[in-house]
Amino acid sequence: xxxxxxxxxxxxxxxxxxxxxxxxxGLDSALMASGGIDxxxxxxxxxxxxxxxxxxxxFLSKTMAKRGMGVRIxxxxxxxxxxxxxxxxxxxxxxxxxxMPEVGIFDSPDPNAFATGWNRNAxxxxxxxxxxxxxxxxxxxxxxxxxxxHVANGDMxxxxxxxxxxxxxxxxxxxxxxxxxxxxxxxxxxxxxxxxFVASMVAQVLLSVLATMIVMWFSRYREFHADAxxxxxxxxxxxxxxxxxxxxxxxxxxxxxxxxxxxxxxGRIGEGFSALFRSHPPLEKRIAALERLPS
Numbered sequence: 204x205x206x207x208x209x210x211x212x213x214x215x216x217x218x219x220x221x222x223x224x225x226x227x228x229g230l231d232s233a234l235m236a237s238g239g240i241d242x243x244x245x246x247x248x249x250x251x252x253x254x255x256x257x258x259x260x261x262f263l264s265k266t267m268a269k270r271g272m273g274v275r276i277x278x279x280x281x282x283x284x285x286x287x288x289x290x291x292x293x294x295x296x297x298x299x300x301x302x303m304p305e306v307g308i309f310d311s312p313d314p315n316a317f318a319t320g321w322n323r324n325a326x327x328x329x330x331x332x333x334x335x336x337x338x339x340x341x342x343x344x345x346x347x348x349x350x351x352x353h354v355a356n357g358d359m360x361x362x363x364x365x366x367x368x369x370x371x372x373x374x375x376x377x378x379x380x381x382x383x384x385x386x387x388x389x390x391x392x393x394x395x396x397x398x399x400f401v402a403s404m405v406a407q408v409l410l411s412v413l414a415t416m417i418v419m420w421f422s423r424y425r426e427f428h429a430d431a432x433x434x435x436x437x438x439x440x441x442x443x444x445x446x447x448x449x450x451x452x453x454x455x456x457x458x459x460x461x462x463x464x465x466x467x468x469x470g471r472i473g474e475g476f477s478a479l480f481r482s483h484p485p486l487e488k489r490i491a492a493l494e495r496l497p498s
Contacts, residue, residue, distance in 0.1 A: 211260075211418065214366060215411070218256040222374070222407075240382045246375055253370030261363040264319040265305070265327045272317075274307035274329045284335060291347050292328055295436045299355040304328045314338055314452055318350035319359055326354040338448050345437045345445035352432025358425050365421055369414040377407035415480065422482040427492050434493060443493045450486045 260267075268274060280286040285308070292306045304318070304326035311331040320326030328350050334343060353359070381403025385391045389398035434442040483489075 211366075211415070214256045214260040214370070217259050218252060218370060218374075221252045221255055240379065245378055246371075249374035249378070250367075250371045252374050253372075254367035256370050257363045257367035260366070261359060262321045264321060264359060265325075268317065268319050268327060268329065269307070272309045272311075272329065274309045274327070276305055276307045287340070288330065288335075288343075288347075291344055292351070295344075295348050295351045296354075298436055299351050299432075301326070301351070301355050304351075304354060308332060308335075312336075314346075314449060316346050316350050318353045320354065322360065323354050323357055328354070337452055338445065341437070341441050342445040342448050345433050345441040347433075348436035349429045349433035349442065349445075351436060352429040353425070356425070356428060356432065358429070361425075362418065362421065366414075366418060369417060373407055373410040373414050377403045377410055380406040419480050419482050423484045426483050426489065430489050430493055431496060434496060439493055439496055443490050446486050446490050446493070450490075 269276070277285050277289055280289055288308070289306055293303050296303050302324035304320065305328070307327060307329040309329055309331055312333045313331060314334040314337045315331040316329065316334055318326055318328045328347065330343065330347070334346060338346070381399040381401075382395070384402035385396055385399035389396060391398060430442055430446070433445075
């Protein structure tokens with residue numbers, strides 16, 4: 204959840220900044236100078252903005268994670284636990300065929316861990332103090348294996364490419380919707396007016412919500428693969444026990460409380476809708492998937 208939340212937040216911030224800059228430079232107006240809209244130029248502009256947001260987010264992912272989560276990188280182990288964590292990551296990364304990631308610890312009472320980085324050989328793996336406190340070493344090993352698998356599978360890079368494509372279509376379709384509203388409802392034939400800018404921004408927000416659902420679906424899908432990878436690096440029993448340990452503590456929330464409070468989510472309908480925004484499948488489904496793996 205942590206790496207995904209930081210990635211999405213950075214991506215959105217960059218998209219907003221680039222979109223504002225493009226509008227201040229008059230590029231939106233140039234695309235509609237003749238009263239219509241240049242589809243080819245619009246698609247190019249949308250791709251530039253969309254992929255800039257996702258790729259910059261990818262390259263900043265480690266920096267944002269370190270600052271946002273207060274990760275302390277273990278350079279010289281001060282305790283036996285820190286030494287053990289380093290040795291565990293080193294052993295598993297070698298087995299997974301990737302270069303040794305940076306290893307860090309962040310202060311959080313909840314058992315959690317994440318991996319991020321712009322490529323599989325320049326990654327960061329971080330664990331929370333709560334994870335080390337609530338789980339046995341065997342269970343922590345499995346969690347680390349899960350994160351190492353995310354890195355080895357290149358999930359952050361794939362996520363960035365998917366996000367770039369989605370950003371492109373969000374911006375492209377939002378501008379088209381804005382143009383239609385401006386011309387059909389506001390009867391404006393002299394280039395982009397207030398209707399265009401307001402409608403395109405509203406459309407971009409709504410389409411971004413739909414795009415987020417797709418990103419979260421991809422995240423849930425990749426979690427099963429990371430669980431299987433964690434089982435290969437440790438054992439199926441260890442990985443399942445780690446998930447059961449999480450289950451005993453709490454069912455992890457995918458986003459901080461209140462992220463979707465504005466939608467007024469409640470009751471069974473709310474639960475069904477909010478499930479579309481969860482980055483992780485329910486723990487019972489992940490455990491069941493592990494149990495179906497061949498021994």
